[in-house]
Amino acid sequence: MKVIGITPEYSAFANSYLLVDEDTLEAVYIDPGCFLENAMNAVKNSGAKVKYILMTHGHFDHILGLSEAKKFLGAEAGIHPADERCLSSRYYSLMETFEVNDLELIPQKADFYLNEGDLIEFGNSSLRVMHTPGHTPGGVCFIGEKDRVIFSGDTLFHSTAGRTDCAGGSYDELCLSLRRLIALEGNYTVYPGHNIPTDLEHERRRNFVIRRMK
Ligand SMILES: [Zn+2]
Ligand SMILES: [Zn+2]
Numbered sequence: 001m002k003v004i005g006i007t008p009e010y011s012a013f014a015n016s017y018l019l020v021d022e023d024t025l026e027a028v029y030i031d032p033g034c035f036l037e038n039a040m041n042a043v044k045n046s047g048a049k050v051k052y053i054l055m056t057h058g059h060f061d062h063i064l065g066l067s068e069a070k071k072f073l074g075a076e077a078g079i080h081p082a083d084e085r086c087l088s089s090r091y092y093s094l095m096e097t098f099e100v101n102d103l104e105l106i107p108q109k110a111d112f113y114l115n116e117g118d119l120i121e122f123g124n125s126s127l128r129v130m131h132t133p134g135h136t137p138g139g140v141c142f143i144g145e146k147d148r149v150i151f152s153g154d155t156l157f158h159s160t161a162g163r164t165d166c167a168g169g170s171y172d173e174l175c176l177s178l179r180r181l182i183a184l185e186g187n188y189t190v191y192p193g194h195n196i197p198t199d200l201e202h203e204r205r206r207n208f209v210i211r212r213m214k
Helices: 037-046 065-074 082-089 171-182 200-206 208-212
Strands: 002-006 016-020 026-030 049-054 078-081 119-122 125-131 140-144 149-153 189-192
Touching: 002 037, 002 082, 002 171, 016 037, 026 037, 026 119, 037 065, 049 065, 065 078, 078 082, 171 200, 171 208
Parallel strands: 026 049, 049 078, 149 189
Antiparallel strands: 002 016, 016 026, 119 125, 125 140, 140 149
C-alpha cells in the first residue's frame, strides 16, 4: 500500500490521504475536507481508481469537500453512524462554533457505515476500523495491520491528542481510545488529521496527553 499525503490548500483543513494498492491501483481516499486542485492532481497522477471515501469523523475540516470528492472520484463514502449527523449540520460539523460563515455545507448522507472491526478491502490491501470516540462520538481510526500504518484522524496527533471540548466530545472516552491505540502490538507509522506523521512508539513515550492519563 502506497500512502500519498495531501496537504490542503487552506491550513484550517485537515490532511487527506490517498492510499493506493500497488498491485491493482485500487485506492481509498481518507478525509475529503478540502477537495480542490491538490487532491485532484494527486489522484490523477497516481493513476489510481478510488473505491471508497472514508471519513475519520464528521468535523467540517474533514468532510466539507465530500460532494466534490464524490463527483470527481465516483466513489461511495463511509462514516461511523454516530457522526453521520455532522454531514448535514453546521452545529455538529463545528461550522457554527468556528464561525465558518463563508463556506457552504452541502447536506450529505453516508453510503455505508464504518463500525468497529469492519474490514475495508481495496485490491490486495485492507484497513481495519477501530471506533475511537472522544474527540467526536463517531471518531474512527483506520489500521493497516500488514502495512503497519494507522490513520488517526483527530484522535492522536504527533505528541498530543484531539480536543474534547466541542459538541459530543469526552475526555474519558478519548483516554480509553488512546489506550486501545497504544495497546496495539509493536510499532506503527501514524498519519494524523493534522500536522506531521509520527509513530506509535514515540507516542507511547512522549505524548503529552498519554503521559498525563491516569
Ligand atoms: Zn480536524
Ligand atoms: Zn476534528
